[in-house]
Amino acid sequence: MATATRSIRELISSQPTAAAILQRFDIDVCAHANESLTEACADLQLSVEQVLEKLADGAAVDAGAMHPDPTEYSASRLIQHIVRVHHQSIRQELPRLAEMAGMIAEKYGERTPELKSIAAAVEELRVEMAEHIHKEEQMLFPYIAQVEETPLLAFRPPQPCFSRVGQPVFLMVQDHERAKVLLEELRTMSGAFRAPVWACSTFVAFYEGLRIFADTFEEHIRLENDVLFPRAIAMETELMSRGAH
Numbered sequence: 001m002a003t004a005t006r007s008i009r010e011l012i013s014s015q016p017t018a019a020a021i022l023q024r025f026d027i028d029v030c031a032h033a034n035e036s037l038t039e040a041c042a043d044l045q046l047s048v049e050q051v052l053e054k055l056a057d058g059a060a061v062d063a064g065a066m067h068p069d070p071t072e073y074s075a076s077r078l079i080q081h082i083v084r085v086h087h088q089s090i091r092q093e094l095p096r097l098a099e100m101a102g103m104i105a106e107k108y109g110e111r112t113p114e115l116k117s118i119a120a121a122v123e124e125l126r127v128e129m130a131e132h133i134h135k136e137e138q139m140l141f142p143y144i145a146q147v148e149e150t151p152l153l154a155f156r157p158p159q160p161c162f163s164r165v166g167q168p169v170f171l172m173v174q175d176h177e178r179a180k181v182l183l184e185e186l187r188t189m190s191g192a193f194r195a196p197v198w199a200c201s202t203f204v205a206f207y208e209g210l211r212i213f214a215d216t217f218e219e220h221i222r223l224e225n226d227v228l229f230p231r232a233i234a235m236e237t238e239l240m241s242r243g244a245h
Contacts, residue, residue, distance in 0.1 A: 002055035004048050008040055009033040012205050016212050017058035019205030023096060025051055033201040071227050075235070076145045078228050083141070086220035087133045093213050094126040100206040108203070112196070114189045121189070122210075125182045132175045140168045144232040147239060165236045169229045176221045183214045 002011055002018065008029055012019040019029055025046055032040040041048045070081045101119035109116050139161050147165070162168050187193060193211035195204045 002037070002052055002059065004038040004041075004052065005036050007034055007036055009201055011037065011055070012201060012208070015055065015059055016208055018055060019201075020093065020096065020209055020212075021054050021058050022051070023205075024054075024092075027051075028202075029205050030200045030202040070223055075148045075228060075231050078223065079141045079145055082220065082223055082228070083133075083137060086216065086223070087137065089213065089216055089220075090129050090133055093209065094122070094129060097206065097209050097213065098122045098126045100202060100209070104203050104206055118186060118189050121182050121186050125179060125186075128175065128182075129179060132172065132179075135168070136172060140165070140172065143168075144228070144235075147232065147235050165232050169233065173225055173229070176225060179217065180221070183217060186210060187214065 002015060006014075008022065008027065012022070012029055022029055022040075026044060027040050027046075032043070035043070037051065038048055040046075041051060070078055073081060098119070101115070101122040105115040105119040143165060190207055190210065193207040193214070195207045199207075
């Protein structure tokens with residue numbers, strides 16, 4: 001449990017999401033590693049209570065106390081869940097991890113040459129996934145929601161970007177496969193996201209952040225590839241079989 005008297009090092013060691021939360025408050029987990037949370041917040045004129053509240057929220061997420069089973073949601077609600085949880089993670093975490101990767105590669109690249117390749121792979125993942133979620137949110141997801149909620153309108157007028165939902169679904173699945181390859185390369189290069197014994201707090205937090213992102217991304221892919229996309233194709237197929245054009 002996070003308390004104001006625990007050191008920053010202890011907090012990030014005991015709670016997987018702590019490093020990301022602290023960094024959102026601009027707390028440098030290396031520079032303040034040996035300080036208590038109270039001391040670090042005092043240096044930055046932050047509210048200890050507010051930081052502790054966010055750490056408590058993060059601990060609840062770590063414990064799995066977030067949502068009912070999303071596979072039970074309607075397609076529209078599942079889309080909202082994916083955007084709010086998984087796309088938000090991509091928007092927040094990948095830029096943060098890419099920035100950390102660059103800093104660590106610059107600092108330790110001579111000692112650990114693979115860090116430069118890791119930084120390049122994280123940046124590639126950031127760029128590709130930013131484009132991916134933009135396409136989903138602007139084109140594919142609105143169409144799926146419309147098929148479910150107002151199906152007749154989904155075919156009037158014809159969609160300008162694709163004729164059948166299977167076309168963009170195929171492209172999104174390809175994007176997922178490319179992201180999985182990059183994450184597997186990162187897992188291999190980082191030794192399964194295990195920081196060396198001499199690593200500083202930022203280095204440890206970076207690898208832990210990568211590990212958490214990789215784990216949550218697997219759930220992201222499962223919800224889209226195995227739940228949302230097959231459901232969208234089935235809804236559209238049923239609609240067309242009824243002659244709704």
